[in-house]
Amino acid sequence: MGKSNADLIKKAMADKSFNEPGEIYFSCSSTTKIKAHDGEVASFSYADTSGLGTRVVSGEKMGLSYTEKVNEESIANCFSTARENSQFIPDDKGYAIYESDEVKSYDQFKSDDLENISVDQKKALALEIEKQAKAYDKRIVNVPEAMYCDVSNERIIANSYGLYKSEKSSLCYAYAYLMATEGDDTTVGFYFQGEKNFKDLNPEKIARMAAQDALEKLGAGEIESGSYPVVFSAFTASSLLGAFINSGGSPFFGENIQKGRSKLDGKLGESIAASHINIVDDPSLFSLGTASFDDEGVDASKHYLVENGVFKMEMHNIYSGKRGGKKTTGNGSRGYSSSLSTRLFTPYLETSDKSEDALLKEAGKGIFITDLEGLHAGLDQISGDFSVAAKGFLIENGTLGKAVKNITVAGNFFNFLQEIVSVADNIRFNDEAEFSSPSLLVKALSVSGK
Numbered sequence: 001m002g003k004s005n006a007d008l009i010k011k012a013m014a015d016k017s018f019n020e021p022g023e024i025y026f027s028c029s030s031t032t033k034i035k036a037h038d039g040e041v042a043s044f045s046y047a048d049t050s051g052l053g054t055r056v057v058s059g060e061k062m063g064l065s066y067t068e069k070v071n072e073e074s075i076a077n078c079f080s081t082a083r084e085n086s087q088f089i090p091d092d093k094g095y096a097i098y099e100s101d102e103v104k105s106y107d108q109f110k111s112d113d114l115e116n117i118s119v120d121q122k123k124a125l126a127l128e129i130e131k132q133a134k135a136y137d138k139r140i141v142n143v144p145e146a147m148y149c150d151v152s153n154e155r156i157i158a159n160s161y162g163l164y165k166s167e168k169s170s171l172c173y174a175y176a177y178l179m180a181t182e183g184d185d186t187t188v189g190f191y192f193q194g195e196k197n198f199k200d201l202n203p204e205k206i207a208r209m210a211a212q213d214a215l216e217k218l219g220a221g222e223i224e225s226g227s228y229p230v231v232f233s234a235f236t237a238s239s240l241l242g243a244f245i246n247s248g249g250s251p252f253f254g255e256n257i258q259k260g261r262s263k264l265d266g267k268l269g270e271s272i273a274a275s276h277i278n279i280v281d282d283p284s285l286f287s288l289g290t291a292s293f294d295d296e297g298v299d300a301s302k303h304y305l306v307e308n309g310v311f312k313m314e315m316h317n318i319y320s321g322k323r324g325g326k327k328t329t330g331n332g333s334r335g336y337s338s339s340l341s342t343r344l345f346t347p348y349l350e351t352s353d354k355s356e357d358a359l360l361k362e363a364g365k366g367i368f369i370t371d372l373e374g375l376h377a378g379l380d381q382i383s384g385d386f387s388v389a390a391k392g393f394l395i396e397n398g399t400l401g402k403a404v405k406n407i408t409v410a411g412n413f414f415n416f417l418q419e420i421v422s423v424a425d426n427i428r429f430n431d432e433a434e435f436s437s438p439s440l441l442v443k444a445l446s447v448s449g450k
Contacts, residue, residue, distance in 0.1 A: 005070055006156060006166065009052075012075040013158045021057045021097040022079060023159040025295060026050070026070065027336050029151055032119075036126035036146040044123070053336035054082045055097065061086040062095035066337040094323040098297045101162030106292035109169035109196065114150055117198045122148050125203050129176050132207035137180070139218070140211050145177040150198075157297040165297050171288060172198050175432075176206050180214035189214025192432045196286050213370070217391060220403035222450040229366030230409065230447070231359050231395065232440045234426050235433070236369045237349075240386070242435030244413045245279065245305070246289075246344045249381030252305050252313075253331075253342040254320035261382050263414055264311055272311045273417035276352070279306040281315075281331075283345035287429045287436065290346050298330035300345050306417075317342050348427060348436035356424045359441040361398035367447060368393045368400055369409060384413035408448040419443040 003011070009024050028050030035043045052075065053066035063086025067074045130146035150172035158164045173194035180187050191209035195201055232240065245252060251262035264272065273279075283290055283300035293299050296318050304312045316324065317332030317340055333343035360368065371391040379386035387410040394401035424439040 005050075005154075008070060008072060008075060009156055009158050010164065011072065012079070013160060013164075015076075020083070021160050022082070023055045023097045023157070023296075024052060024075070025055075025334065025336050026052045026156040027154065029153045031151050032122065032149060034123055034126045034148045036123075036130040037143070039127065039130070041123050041126070051336040052078065053334070054078045056082040056086055057095050057097055058083060058086045060091035060093055060095060061089045062092070063087070063089060064339065094319040096318050096322055097159050097161065098163060098318060098328075099161050100159075100297065102297070103162070103164045104293075105165070106167040107169070108292065109167070109171075109286060109290055111170040111172065111197050113197050113199055114152070114170050114172060121198075122150070125174060125201060128203040129174060129207050132204050133176050133178050133211055136208060136211040137215060139180045139182050139215060140178055141181045142179040143176060144179070145175070146207075147176075148172070148174045148201075155291075155295075157293070157295070159297065163297045165293050167292050169291070171196055172201060173288070173430075173432075174201050174203065174206055176210035178210050178214055180211070180218060182218045185218050185220075187214045187217040187220070189217075194288050194430045194432065216393075217370070217403045217405070220391065220405035222406050223367075223394065223404050223447070225449045226447060227444045228447050229363045229395070230442045230445045231356075231363055231366065231368045232442065233368065233370050234356075234424070234428055234437060234439045235431065236372050236390075237437040237440045238428075238431060238433035238435050239372055239375055240388075241349065241437050242347075242433045243375050243379055244381060244384070246347050246434040247381065248341060250315070250342070250344075251381065251384075252315050254314040254316040254324055254326070255342055257314060258320060258324060263382065263384060264314075267311050268314065270311055271309045272414065273306050273309040274420050275309040276423070277306055277309050277417060277420055278304060278350040279347065280304055280350060281344045281347045285346045285348075285429055287346040288432070289344070289434065294328075294330045294332040295334045296328070296332035296340070298328055298332065300330050303329055305347070315342055315344065344434075346429065346436070347434075348429070349423060349438065349440075351425045351427050351438045352423050354422055354424050356426050356439045359422050359424050359439055360395055360400065362422055363395050363441055364398055366395045367404065367407070368395050372409075379413075384415070386411060386413060404449075406449065409445055410448070411442075411445045416442060416445075
């Protein structure tokens with residue numbers, strides 16, 4: 001029997017034939033995807049991917065290399081290549097490997113039941129989503145995507161200081177994307193649910209929510225341009241905030257602040273949002289991005305980025321922390337073949353005890369946004385400006401009125417944070433967005449209509 005990946009990695013670190021600090025990052029994943037269409041399984045795929053990356057610090061240089069073959073020879077060659085590559089890199093005092101000899105294994109984010117679920121059960125769930133969606137209303141004319149997917153992951157990080165951390169995790173998710181037609185009007189609906197355990201997926205709810213999303217938008221009309229109070233649904237608030245807060249260009253990331261790519265430079269400790277706004281990253285909460293430790297081996301922990309409206313903490317990996325004279329916050333991100341960057345795990349906006357209906361009543365009149373289109377193309381992460389196509393409903397006398405379409409919502413992210421009047425209680429952590437938010441009421445935004 002051949003050596004396991006864990007045994008190979010431990011042996012490689014023990015046998016490393018040079019004295020510079022070195023690190024191994026290994027990851028593998030197994031992914032299943034099933035699509036139902038017209039009452040049949042339209043596609044089925046299963047894929048295994050794995051790879052291993054090494055980093056070596058030589059003086060004030062760092063070299064990287066990777067391989068998709070995991071054996072003794074390839075790991076040794078990978079270290080040798082990383083060492084050679086380091087000689088072509090400019091000196092930088094920020095280069096470092098995590099100085100820790102911790103040995104830990106984690107599996108708290110591993111599904112309790114996924115290994116025992118048969119392929120037939122997974123296919124049946126996708127088929128049930130499509131069946132339920134088509135049966136919901138005769139105006140549902142097509143379900144292009146009724147999908148089931150699951151992913152099982154393993155990560156191992158080991159370094160020359162004695163660190164060895166491993167984690168096994170898994171998740172499953174399903175969604176429906178469908179079309180509704182009435183007369184000459186056609187709309188689309190979507191709903192996504194991600195869970196740790198298969199048993200928690202609800203095909204009836206997925207189909208129902210996607211169908212309602214499409215049906216509610218039938219008969220939408222246009223409105224006049226102007227400045228309107230705006231309520232963002234939990235889904236659209238999560239999408240908009242996530243595009244700024246948990247993306248490569250996030251103004252909260254130390255690397256962007258140091259490169260002059262963040263308007264938050266020099267504002268640590270200052271008020272940057274309404275006083276009731278709290279933005280948190282809590283890796284202990286399950287989400288699609290959760291993990292027990294970052295990609296440098298540092299344990300992930302809960303942090304307040306914004307507390308009571310005040311900018312409390314920059315997010316750092318070891319490199320950006322060292323360059324800024326600070327410690328890492330445990331937010332390093334890399335793949336086995338990619339360089340180091342920063343990420344959040346389960347970032348969210350804290351809720352209140354208000355319902356979404358209470359926000360509509362508080363607004364009185366305005367627009368309720370349910371869809372944002374072309375989000376990443378319509379924003380500037382440095383300036384904070386955004387202008388995106390949207391759909392939704394008028395708010396009239398504190399309740400939802402007619403559906404509206406062909407509008408563009410524009411504003412500035414940094415002003416947006418300061419003008420959030422109220423937040424609701426309806427947060428979802430099992431959505432596809434990179435950030436979780438409840439519905440939000442914003443004082444006013446510019447809306448372009450007809």
